[in-house]
Amino acid sequence: MIIIMERDASAENIQAVTSLLKEHGFQVIVHEGDVHTVIDALGDKTTLSPGRIDAMEGVKKIKLIREPFRLASRDRQTEDTVIEFENGVKIGGANRPVLMVGPCSVEDNYEGLLKVAVAAKEMGCQFLRGGAFKPRTSPYDFDGLGEKGLQYLAKAKEETGLLVVTELMDSTDLDLVCRYADVIQIGARNMQNFKLLKAVGKCDKPVILKRGQSSTIREFLLAAEHIMYNGNEKVILCERGVRSFDSAFTRNLLDISAVPVIKKYSHLPIIVDPSHGTGQRYLIEPMAKAGLVVGADGIMVEVHHNPACALSDGKQSLSIPQFKEVFARLNTLIDTLHLEKNVSLSCVE
Numbered sequence: 011m012i013i014i015m016e017r018d019a020s021a022e023n024i025q026a027v028t029s030l031l032k033e034h035g036f037q038v039i040v041h042e043g044d045v046h047t048v049i050d051a052l053g054d055k056t057t058l059s060p061g062r063i064d065a066m067e068g069v070k071k072i073k074l075i076r077e078p079f080r081l082a083s084r085d086r087q088t089e090d091t092v093i094e095f096e097n098g099v100k101i102g103g104a105n106r107p108v109l110m111v112g113p114c115s116v117e118d119n120y121e122g123l124l125k126v127a128v129a130a131k132e133m134g135c136q137f138l139r140g141g142a143f144k145p146r147t148s149p150y151d152f153d154g155l156g157e158k159g160l161q162y163l164a165k166a167k168e169e170t171g172l173l174v175v176t177e178l179m180d181s182t183d184l185d186l187v188c189r190y191a192d193v194i195q196i197g198a199r200n201m202q203n204f205k206l207l208k209a210v211g212k213c214d215k216p217v218i219l220k221r222g223q224s225s226t227i228r229e230f231l232l233a234a235e236h237i238m239y240n241g242n243e244k245v246i247l248c249e250r251g252v253r254s255f256d257s258a259f260t261r262n263l264l265d266i267s268a269v270p271v272i273k274k275y276s277h278l279p280i281i282v283d284p285s286h287g288t289g290q291r292y293l294i295e296p297m298a299k300a301g302l303v304v305g306a307d308g309i310m311v312e313v314h315h316n317p318a319c320a321l322s323d324g325k326q327s328l329s330i331p332q333f334k335e336v337f338a339r340l341n342t343l344i345d346t347l348h349l350e351k352n353v354s355l356s357c358v359e
C-alpha cells in the first residue's frame with residue numbers, strides 16, 4: 011500500500027506509521043516530498059488492516075496496490091473458474107453460456123411450474139429457478155411456499171432433469187435448502203448478510219451471489235470473497251442491476267460493463283439477470299443479448315405460465331410462448347458467439 015501523510019504530519023506521526031508497518035513485517039520506503047511525505051509499504055496486508063493505518067494521526071490517505079479481494083482475484087488464479095455439476099453441465103471458462111429460467115416464486119400450482127420446466131428443457135436450458143423463500147419489500151406480499159415449494163422444484167427436476175436454483179434467506183434453512191437445491195441463490199438484499207455468506211461458505215453447493223442493489227463491484231467481489239474465505243470456492247456472480255436515479259422506465263440499471271470488469275479482475279463466472287435488471291418484459295431479450303455479447307457465462311430469466319397472475323414479478327416475466335421465441339434467438343446468438351468466443355471477447359488493454 012502507499013500511505014500519503016498530511017502536509018503537517020510530524021516526524022513522530024511518520025515514525026509511528028513506519029514502526030507499526032515494520033512490526034508487521036512490511037518493507038518500508040519513505041519519500042520525503044516538498045509538501046507530503048509518502049510511504050511505500052510492501053507486505054502482507056492480512057497481518058495489518060489498512061484501516062488501522064488510515065486511522066493514525068497525520069495520515070491523509072491510503073492507496074491499495076492490490077485489490078482487497080484475494081481468493082476471487084485474477085492475480086491469484088489466471089484461468090477462469092469452471093463449476094461442474096453431477097450431470098456434466100459446466101459454468102464458466104470457454105463453456106457454452108448456461109440458461110436458467112423459471113418463475114420468480116414457486117407458487118401452489120405444480121402444473122404451472124412443470125409447464126415452464128418442460129418448455130425450459132425443450133429450449134436447451136440447464137437450470138430451473140424459483141424461490142420458495144422470497145424476500146419481499148412489503149410484509150403483505152406472498153413470501154413463498156417454503157418446503158412445499160422446494161418439493162415442487164425437486165419433482166420438476168425429477169421429470170425434466172433440470173438442475174434446481176433456489177434462494178436461501180436464512181442460514182437456519184441451509185440444510186433444508188441443500189437437500190433440494192443444486193445451486194443456492196443469495197439474493198441481492200442479502201449480498202452483505204455476512205453470517206449467511208459464512209454459512210454458504212461452509213457448505214459444498216455452488217452459490218449464485220446476486221449483486222446488491224446499491225453495491226459497488228468491489229463490494230460485490232468482497233462478498234464473494236467471504237464465501238470463498240469460508241471454504242466454498244464455487245461462486246457464480248450474478249449482475250442483476252443496481253439502483254439508479256432514473257426509475258421512470260426501468261426498475262434497476264443493468265450494469266452490463268460489470269461483466270467485462272469482473273472478467274478482468276476475477277476468475278469467477280458471472281451471469282446476467284435481465285428480468286430483475288430492468289423490471290420490464292420487453293427489455294429481457296435485448297439485455298440478455300447484451301450480456302451474452304460482453305461475455306456472460308449464463309443468463310437467468312423469469313418465466314411464468316401466466317405472468318398476468320404471477321404472485322411476484324409478473325411484469326418482468328416471459329410467458330411460455332414468449333420465452334420460446336426469445337430463447338430461440340438467444341440460442342442462435344450463443345451459437346455464433348461461442349464459435350468466436352476467444353476472438354470476440356478478448357479486450358485491448
Ligand code: PEP
Pocket residue numbers: 114115141145196197198199220250286
Ligand atoms: C429473484 O431472483 O427472484 C430475486 C428476488 O432476485 P434479486 O435478489 O436479484 O432481487
Ligand code: MN
Pocket residue numbers: 114115286312322323
Ligand atoms: Mn423475482
